[in-house]
Amino acid sequence: MSKEKEAYSPWSNIVYSMRLHWRARPLTLICCVVSAIVGVALPFVNILMPKIVIDNLTARVTPGEFIVSVGVMALLLAALSCAKSYADLITNESVGTISILKHLQATMHKHLTMDFEVLESPGYAKLGEKAWRAMQSNHSPSSNIPRSMTMLVINVLGFVTYGMVIVNVHPLIILFLAVSAGINWLALSRARKIERETREERSKLQGKLWYMQKVSKEPSGGKDVRLYGLNSLISSVFKSVIATSTEKEHKVATGDMKAQLSDALLGLVRDGAAYAFLIYLLMNGELTLGNFVLVFAAIGAFAGWLSGILTHSSELMRALSELSDIRVYLDVPDVSNTGPGHELPAGDMLPPAITLNNVTYTYPEAKEPTLCGIDLVITPGERIAIVGANGAGKTTLIKLICGLYKPTSGEITLGGVDITRFNRDRYFAMLSTVFQDIHLFCCDIAGNISQQSPDRTDYEKVKKCLELSGLLEKVSGLEQGESTLLVRRVHDDAIELSGGEKQKLALARALYKDAPVIILDEPTAALDPIAESEIYQRYAELTAGKTSIYISHRLASTRFCDRILLIDDGGIAECGTHDELMRYGGKYAEMFNVQSRYYKDEEVAENEDALHLA
Numbered sequence: 001m002s003k004e005k006e007a008y009s010p011w012s013n014i015v016y017s018m019r020l021h022w023r024a025r026p027l028t029l030i031c032c033v034v035s036a037i038v039g040v041a042l043p044f045v046n047i048l049m050p051k052i053v054i055d056n057l058t059a060r061v062t063p064g065e066f067i068v069s070v071g072v073m074a075l076l077l078a079a080l081s082c083a084k085s086y087a088d089l090i091t092n093e094s095v096g097t098i099s100i101l102k103h104l105q106a107t108m109h110k111h112l113t114m115d116f117e118v119l120e121s122p123g124y125a126k127l128g129e130k131a132w133r134a135m136q137s138n139h140s141p142s143s144n145i146p147r148s149m150t151m152l153v154i155n156v157l158g159f160v161t162y163g164m165v166i167v168n169v170h171p172l173i174i175l176f177l178a179v180s181a182g183i184n185w186l187a188l189s190r191a192r193k194i195e196r197e198t199r200e201e202r203s204k205l206q207g208k209l210w211y212m213q214k215v216s217k218e219p220s221g222g223k224d225v226r227l228y229g230l231n232s233l234i235s236s237v238f239k240s241v242i243a244t245s246t247e248k249e250h251k252v253a254t255g256d257m258k259a260q261l262s263d264a265l266l267g268l269v270r271d272g273a274a275y276a277f278l279i280y281l282l283m284n285g286e287l288t289l290g291n292f293v294l295v296f297a298a299i300g301a302f303a304g305w306l307s308g309i310l311t312h313s314s315e316l317m318r319a320l321s322e323l324s325d326i327r328v329y330l331d332v333p334d335v336s337n338t339g340p341g342h343e344l345p346a347g348d349m350l351p352p353a354i355t356l357n358n359v360t361y362t363y364p365e366a367k368e369p370t371l372c373g374i375d376l377v378i379t380p381g382e383r384i385a386i387v388g389a390n391g392a393g394k395t396t397l398i399k400l401i402c403g404l405y406k407p408t409s410g411e412i413t414l415g416g417v418d419i420t421r422f423n424r425d426r427y428f429a430m431l432s433t434v435f436q437d438i439h440l441f442c443c444d445i446a447g448n449i450s451q452q453s454p455d456r457t458d459y460e461k462v463k464k465c466l467e468l469s470g471l472l473e474k475v476s477g478l479e480q481g482e483s484t485l486l487v488r489r490v491h492d493d494a495i496e497l498s499g500g501e502k503q504k505l506a507l508a509r510a511l512y513k514d515a516p517v518i519i520l521d522e523p524t525a526a527l528d529p530i531a532e533s534e535i536y537q538r539y540a541e542l543t544a545g546k547t548s549i550y551i552s553h554r555l556a557s558t559r560f561c562d563r564i565l566l567i568d569d570g571g572i573a574e575c576g577t578h579d580e581l582m583r584y585g586g587k588y589a590e591m592f593n594v595q596s597r598y599y600k601d602e603e604v605a606e607n608e609d610a611l612h613l614a
């Protein structure tokens with residue numbers, strides 16, 4: 001069992017679950033109590049009925065007395081049946097639903113508000129998977145704790161009540177039944193132990209299967225699967241995971257089957273011997289016929305109560321442990337400041353300087369830092385370009401500046417105040433960003449740009465931003481214009497945007513936000529040369545009055561920035577204007593020359609072609 005599971009004791013989880021249901025609908029818990037009482041009373045009255053009939057007949061009571069006593073019992077049975085039906089109806093309807101809805105809402109909120117750095121970490125993802133598995137349906141054990149507890153209470157009450165009836169007749173029978181129950185308990189405990197010990201491993205295997213299912217049906221991976229003939233490789237891995245998973249499940253099922261078999265065999269011997277003893281007592285006149293019938297039925301049901309206790313206690317323990325998984329996930333703390341925080345500069349002013357003091361960042365679970373000892377001052381209104389080889393750490397650097405990651409050491413300040421002291425969401429509001437991976441939301445184009453509901457969207461501004469990002473022509477040509485829906489998986493009449501169009505939309509989104517700091521991570525990588533050149537030409541207009549950070553591999557495009565930073569070997573290797581860096585003749589100059597040579601060669605080839613044609 002993992003440490004996280006121990007974070008909540010079974011008792012704490014019971015209290016948590018009860019409180020949750022009580023707050024949502026108190027009637028549910030009242031009905032659980034009614035169910036527990038009636039769950040024992042009803043079968044007890046059922047087995048008491050024949051005894052009363054026989055006792056009345058053997059006592060030769062008057063017909064009137066007979067009708068009254070049997071009538072009272074019949075009425076009691078009817079009342080108990082009605083109470084049971086009503087209580088079951090309410091608990092079946094509410095118990096699972098209350099819990100699942102509450103946890104779905106809570107986990108959704110968690111996904112949406114969790115610190116990005118934690119959200120991205122593999123450890124957190126594993127906790128999330130476990131929690132998700134624990135609440136996949138309103139029949140999952142963690143959602144049904146009140147019902148499991150009700151069943152356990154019914155079985156315990158039944159065990160005690162029927163035990164008392166049996167003890168009353170002959171204590172030896174109960175002793176005999178208790179010994180056989182002990183043996184049974186041991187067999188079942190062994191089965192539960194196997195289940196517990198393999199749970200973690202089975203859960204991981206389920207995770208792998210889920211991942212492969214996801215990969216196989218995602219259109220984004222579907223191209224590679226087909227073109228690289230990955231289907232047979234994925235199928236064979238899938239098969240082998242299924243085989244291992246089946247083997248583990250088989251082990252658990254075999255344990256269960258052995259426990260049930262021993263329960264059945266032992267039950268046969270136990271009940272047979274107990275019945276033989278009862279017959280012996282009846283024959284010797286030590287037992288009335290009425291009591292014989294009552295105890296006979298009680299012994300039969302006693303084993304049921306006993307195995308009910310075993311089954312429902314282990315079910316409850318599993319449910320409580322799954323509830324722990326959900327609670328542990330929901331408890332993962334935010335590390336950033338979600339409180340009021342330090343006062344931020346007013347929105348319409350240029351933001352103060354952003355300063356990085358000796359900033360080092362190591363990804364969780366990575367051995368080496370990606371960035372090390374970065375010192376940088378970005379002055380208000382400055383246009384910074386960041387360049388460097390793949391994997392140099394450019395995106396990591398801007399994620400740090402965005403406050404999505406917290407430096408492992410060192411600090412980032414805005415106007416001299418450590419950015420972690422500002423309220424996280426208000427700091428985010430100061431940034432307009434375009435990252436490499438663009439996500440569209442399942443609403444219309446205008447909503448994707450404004451990130452607001454239609455009534456709070458400024459449609460004129462949307463149009464202006466579409467124009468600046470170069471997407472207006474496309475959108476104007478659509479029947480529904482900027483009200484056209486996106487994401488086909490959700491809306492049947494949605495449209496699909498190309499990679500470049502998505503990039504333009506992301507730029508429009510950043511422009512609409514109109515925040516004082518604009519951060520663009522390769523915003524033109526998917527654009528055609530004309531669209532790209534238009535963005536370059538408009539860059540001054542797009543970033544006027546703002547501080548801007550621009551990452552690009554097209555070094556020619558960084559010329560219009562005030563300063564260029566070359567990231568290499570975890571640090572800022574070179575820093576200056578384009579001309580300064582070219583004069584310096586370092587890595588930037590080398591990269592620039594390689595790139596410009598390629599363009600020059602193309603130009604030469606084109607010119608040569610032109611000459612041949614002429």
Ligand SMILES: Nc1ncnc2c1ncn2[C@@H]1O[C@H](COP(=O)(O)OP(=O)(O)OP(=O)(O)O)[C@@H](O)[C@H]1O
Pocket residue numbers: 120363364366370388389390391392393394395396397
């Ligand atoms: N979430 C992550 N967890 C662990 N390591 C990461 C993570 N994201 C990036 N890295 C590693 O950090 C290094 C820098 O990545 P980063 O994305 O910052 O590079 P980059 O300079 O933006 O690269 P590119 O030009 O290819 O976009 C890479 O070696 C990458 O493997």
